[in-house]
Amino acid sequence: MGEIFENFDENPLGSASIAQVHRAILRGDKNDVVVKVQHPGIRDLMMTDIHNLQAFVLFIQKTDIKFDLFSITREMEKQVFVFTLMFLAKHIYPSFMYFSDM
Secondary structure: OOOOEEEEOOOOOEEOOOEEEEEEEEOOOOOEEEEEEEOOOHHHHHHHHHHHHHHHHHHHOOOOOOOOHHHHHHHHHHHOOOOOHHHHHHHHHHHHHHOOOO
8 A cells, every 4th residue: 555655544534334435645646535445355245145135036036026136136246346447537536626625
């Protein structure tokens, strides 16, 4: 982390079920940034939840429900932690416009 950040505050600004955010200062340009750090093991936990949901959906599909619920869970599985740089830039950049003291 020392190669990227000049300073990294180990006390989180906030925390939620999947991740927490920390204030940091970039090395070089000295910009203040907010870094989202995923909790350890969260990906495995989320994949377990999705696989349990898939098992439940396969059971439910044996009934008269005529809807492809399993495909929905497969799409959820593909989307877990699929964040591109453009996605992050699109959603994080506006916060710097509104919170200039960050």
